[in-house]
Amino acid sequence: MIVFRNCAVLLVIASICSFFYGIGHIHVEVEPNACRMTYMFGEPRFARVRFSANKQFPNYGLYYYYEGVRQTLDPLKMRMTGAPVIFVPGNAGSYKQVRSLASVALRKAREHPDAGIHLDYYTIDYDEELSAAYGGYMYHQQSFLKHCIRTIAALYGQTSPIVLIGHSMGGKLAQSVLTDTEIGQHINAIISISTPLDQPVLNLDAHLDQFYREVHEVLSRTRTATQPSIETNVCQSLHQKPPSEQSMASQKLSAKLDNVLLISTGGGNRDLLVQAGLTNSQFNDLHAMTSAIPRVSLSCDHLSAVWCLQFMQVINRFLFSISQRRDDGTVIFSSNKQRNMHSAVAHFVKPRIRQQSLMKLQTHSDWHEEHRLVINKFFANGLRSHYYELIGIKRQERFKKLAIEALNVEGDENWLFGCESHRHNDTEENYCEKATPLTHLIQRLPNTESDPRSIAVLDLHNLRKTYEQWTHLLLRLPPGSKRTGYNLDIYDPKERILDIRMPRWYAYGRRTVVNETLQGTLHYRLRISDLVEPYQGLRIYIEPEQCLQPNYRITAKLCVPWAAGFDRYQTLTSPDQKPGLYINVPTLMPRHYNTTLNPVMLDLYLDPICRYRISYAYSYADALSRIVLEFYGWLPAHLVCVLLIVLRKQLDKFQEAGSFKSLRPYVGYFQYTSLYLVTGCRLFKKLILNLNVLPLPEQLDYSINISIIIHCTAIGLSIAAALAVWLALTLYGNAFHRLALRLTRLSTSSSNIMLSIMTHLPITYGILTIGVALGACSGLALLLAFLFYFLMLSNAYKDYLEDYLWQKAANLLHMATSSGTTETDQSTANNEQSEQSLMPNNGEISSTEEQHQQPDEDKADRECCVGLQNFSFHITLLLMLLMLLLLSAPASLAWLRSRRHGIVLPDPSLHTNIVALGSLSLVLQLRAPQKLHGYWMLSILLYFCAGIVLLYCQTAIYRLNCVIAGAYALLAVHQSLERLYVRLRQR
Numbered sequence: 001m002i003v004f005r006n007c008a009v010l011l012v013i014a015s016i017c018s019f020f021y022g023i024g025h026i027h028v029e030v031e032p033n034a035c036r037m038t039y040m041f042g043e044p045r046f047a048r049v050r051f052s053a054n055k056q057f058p059n060y061g062l063y064y065y066y067e068g069v070r071q072t073l074d075p076l077k078m079r080m081t082g083a084p085v086i087f088v089p090g091n092a093g094s095y096k097q098v099r100s101l102a103s104v105a106l107r108k109a110r111e112h113p114d115a116g117i118h119l120d121y122y123t124i125d126y127d128e129e130l131s132a133a134y135g136g137y138m139y140h141q142q143s144f145l146k147h148c149i150r151t152i153a154a155l156y157g158q159t160s161p162i163v164l165i166g167h168s169m170g171g172k173l174a175q176s177v178l179t180d181t182e183i184g185q186h187i188n189a190i191i192s193i194s195t196p197l198d199q200p201v202l203n204l205d206a207h208l209d210q211f212y213r214e215v216h217e218v219l220s221r222t223r224t225a226t227q228p229s230i231e232t233n234v235c236q237s238l239h240q241k242p243p244s245e246q247s248m249a250s251q252k253l254s255a256k257l258d259n260v261l262l263i264s265t266g267g268g269n270r271d272l273l274v275q276a277g278l279t280n281s282q283f284n285d286l287h288a289m290t291s292a293i294p295r296v297s298l299s300c301d302h303l304s305a306v307w308c309l310q311f312m313q314v315i316n317r318f319l320f321s322i323s324q325r326r327d328d329g330t331v332i333f334s335s336n337k338q339r340n341m342h343s344a345v346a347h348f349v350k351p352r353i354r355q356q357s358l359m360k361l362q363t364h365s366d367w368h369e370e371h372r373l374v375i376n377k378f379f380a381n382g383l384r385s386h387y388y389e390l391i392g393i394k395r396q397e398r399f400k401k402l403a404i405e406a407l408n409v410e411g412d413e414n415w416l417f418g419c420e421s422h423r424h425n426d427t428e429e430n431y432c433e434k435a436t437p438l439t440h441l442i443q444r445l446p447n448t449e450s451d452p453r454s455i456a457v458l459d460l461h462n463l464r465k466t467y468e469q470w471t472h473l474l475l476r477l478p479p480g481s482k483r484t485g486y487n488l489d490i491y492d493p494k495e496r497i498l499d500i501r502m503p504r505w506y507a508y509g510r511r512t513v514v515n516e517t518l519q520g521t522l523h524y525r526l527r528i529s530d531l532v533e534p535y536q537g538l539r540i541y542i543e544p545e546q547c548l549q550p551n552y553r554i555t556a557k558l559c560v561p562w563a564a565g566f567d568r569y570q571t572l573t574s575p576d577q578k579p580g581l582y583i584n585v586p587t588l589m590p591r592h593y594n595t596t597l598n599p600v601m602l603d604l605y606l607d608p609i610c611r612y613r614i615s616y617a618y619s620y621a622d623a624l625s626r627i628v629l630e631f632y633g634w635l636p637a638h639l640v641c642v643l644l645i646v647l648r649k650q651l652d653k654f655q656e657a658g659s660f661k662s663l664r665p666y667v668g669y670f671q672y673t674s675l676y677l678v679t680g681c682r683l684f685k686k687l688i689l690n691l692n693v694l695p696l697p698e699q700l701d702y703s704i705n706i707s708i709i710i711h712c713t714a715i716g717l718s719i720a721a722a723l724a725v726w727l728a729l730t731l732y733g734n735a736f737h738r739l740a741l742r743l744t745r746l747s748t749s750s751s752n753i754m755l756s757i758m759t760h761l762p763i764t765y766g767i768l769t770i771g772v773a774l775g776a777c778s779g780l781a782l783l784l785a786f787l788f789y790f791l792m793l794s795n796a797y798k799d800y801l802e803d804y805l806w807q808k809a810a811n812l813l814h815m816a817t818s819s820g821t822t823e824t825d826q827s828t829a830n831n832e833q834s835e836q837s838l839m840p841n842n843g844e845i846s847s848t849e850e851q852h853q854q855p856d857e858d859k860a861d862r863e864c865c866v867g868l869q870n871f872s873f874h875i876t877l878l879l880m881l882l883m884l885l886l887l888s889a890p891a892s893l894a895w896l897r898s899r900r901h902g903i904v905l906p907d908p909s910l911h912t913n914i915v916a917l918g919s920l921s922l923v924l925q926l927r928a929p930q931k932l933h934g935y936w937m938l939s940i941l942l943y944f945c946a947g948i949v950l951l952y953c954q955t956a957i958y959r960l961n962c963v964i965a966g967a968y969a970l971l972a973v974h975q976s977l978e979r980l981y982v983r984l985r986q987r
Contacts, residue, residue: 008672015712022624029582029622031570034298034448035308038100041107042068046095049075049122053147057155059901060144061125062151064548075120077157082120083323083331084152084160088145089124090168090195091132097167098123101308105316114324119316124148129897131169132201133890135208136905138169142176142211145967146183153186160332161188163319166365168274169305171195171264175281176211178257179218188321188333189340191315194305196273197281201274202633204890205908205958222257225282228562228590235559236603261285261340263348264926265311268299268568269579275630277534277586278567285341287565288348297446297569318347349565351411351444358434359417362386363424367431369472370488373399374520376608378407378485379477387477390421390430391488393460393470398492402473403523405487405605409478409724414439416456417474420465421855435474436467444459445555445605448571453555455605457523460490472720487608489522496523500598502530502538503618505705514614516545518887524609525615527599532589533702537622540581540602542572544610554609559601560585562593582622588701631706637953638707638714640883640960644946644967645674646718647876651942652935654870663804665729665797665871666722674715674946678707681950688951697951708948718879725875729797762792766921770914778854779892779911784887785917789881792924793874800869873929877920884909884916887961908958910966923975932978941970 046063054061064075078833085105087098102121109118124145131137154164164187166174171192177183178190198216219225266279268291280287290300305311321343322334334340369390379387391402392689406415417435424431444452463470477484498513513526531538542554554572566586583602589595606612649668682704688694765788773781888909898905945967953959 012712015709019713022628025621026625029579035304038309038367039345040103044099047073051151057144059127062148081330082118085121085163087123088166090170092128095123095125097306100312104312117323134894135205160570164190167193176215184257187260192264194267219283223283227282233561233598235561267305270299270301273302292567373490375488382481383479389475390472401493402458403489407485407984408482418470420469421471446569481972492531497525499527510615510617512615517612520608524604526602529595529599531600535626536617538583539619541615543575543613547610555605557603561598634710634954638711641946641949642714642718648939648942650873665875669719669722723902762924769917777895779888779908782815909961912961916965916968919972922972926975928975938974
């Protein structure tokens, strides 16, 4: 048992250290910010659009963006001819964030005046409300957005559809207006930027959860949903279409809202606020990460996503591509969704180049033919004319793959062809009269600050089978003064496609995949199985062993088979580059998915000037930082669970009054038994799913390692919180008292009277705070309750500590005085011995008196700390009250902000907070805890409450209010009934 206890303690300590290690390495895979700032060419100005809804929403506004014009414009009095775009800001977002998008659009329209296409950007002012923290804002903002859409639709006419661009929670608002079919007919497309679409980052209140559920239920009926299945594999083909485009091609469309194009984008590993897996939605038509978008190829943090020039240009290019100019000079967005979808794929995924027909070639040019398997050919000074190189495709059977790279070739240049060769009669050289371009098979890979790499990986066996008349591939390099050339690598795929398995978390050390590559190697593919959870981190090491030149570049492409749109690119230029090449998946693998048949693909496009050593290892830094980023939202639930378990242990344990243990209010916090509940709940969850009796628990099919680390961290936080409260009670009680005086604006005498009343009659404490909750805000009532409770504990602890110190001082003084008289007593003892023998009755009387006095002393020694003197018990209740206060903070901030505009917002936790305040005041009125019966029953109920927390509240954080209030109510009911039972028995 001792060995098990020591192991459990070590596990708790190791988990706490691991969590904080993850916090310290949270930037381990975050790349530097490579976004270019977007600058305005004129002074940005905003013209307010006034309409009837401004009276209903005085703190909101709709603005039209323009630049350079000094005079104030009124869109309602002008003839607006551009295609309308509405920018919807997100959590704490400003309406001025539209500047970058709108400025790029204005510049593009002025640079191409002949096209006659321009966009009219509008933006919404939501008063920078914290919509991600308080769901009550979402309904108000949604209603105002609908009014804005109706106003702009009336301004431009019913035939002019609108494009919505939403950042952060603004993207969710834009998606939510589709629940109104009347509004949906005015929407052409919705582009969401770094938006948590299907579930919030933190589910803090019931209104936010209800908002997400309502949108999901309506869209489930009105739009086609695409979810990954066990057969999904988006990595099978380079040109596999998005699932929504496949549904469109098969005409599996709903008649209502599938005509609206939904595009979502994520910022990548720089966005630490909204994780990549949250930015996609099952109702989307297309999803793309900024690191994989052509001409962007970088990661954006949450704020830079709305000003990153490369990204703003791509969005506006797409909007211009789907715009049409009518005969009357006005511009509208195309209503042809299939055409718009093709344009979106070309701009956000990969330029879709159609396979072209045969091209005639110049037969009088110099033709060359290459028979080697590996070659690197360069022209340092460029070429004066086209250079033609024939590469035979009829090779040995085992050489099935060909990788070829052209250097410094423009993206729209046709440089790779397939053809049937002929032999020249005079020179006996092979040449092609006609050739078919293979530009659609060429990948443009990001290359940091340099031009993208043009690489094609072809299957020679499929080429020979599909085009039986072909004999060669033709490489045509264009003329120019830049250094040009090509790299060719023909190989056996059995040697280059390697299968590796994700190491277990306890597997330490590197494992070698390739000891040394051959010189000239261009392509390797790693197929990674068992990489199934977002927290898993795999580090790939690519170390150059021998290089012909000091500078090299390696491009890595990651593809997750069940997650469409999450392709990731990374360029490596040195073995010590930061961040390194870390591999992880954005979302949890679907159930029953086979990663052996459909593994995660990592394509390595090497620089052929070097030989490399390729190895891999489990990345603890990446894994722990991912746990912090992905699962920090579980901490409140686990912390409440720990507090409930600690409270359960403290119920029937009373320290002796006057003992040193009674001064330690952290008794019960140094425990590990709550870990049993973590494993027990996982087993009980499976039982619930099989019986279908209780409500379904949260579907969190993650490894138990995550739960253990989070729970042990919660244990550490509970200990730190208890020690902090003990320190505050001991040292800073007076400081908190002065703070309470300043907040309540009471004089010292008034506060002393009020504190005395509430200490001796705590029921007034509950009446006051409940009145504040009903009249103002429950969060404010919790703040007052916390301050009063803390001051009551502080005064009680101060008085108890003074009594304890006085008692110890008196004992020391008594020992000192008694030691001085010891020698006198001993000298007289012998003289009185004979007298004592003659007076036996006196000795019997004295012994009898000692026997009568001993029970009274034992009774005093056995006096226990009850009521407010049971400090460990009340500190746990105080920490639970603090959790309620923190959970109600977003609603309290919303109440404070809305007061100045006279807007009444709903309080999502009003009823549960009233129950908690009333129960707590009753507990204090009954001087709980007292030595009563029935604590075993209350202990079992608290254990069930802790289990409910782990089963139903890890992601739905707002449910913790109900559990905490329920625990307070159970405690109050137990104390009341037991006290009533004792009184009835005494009668």
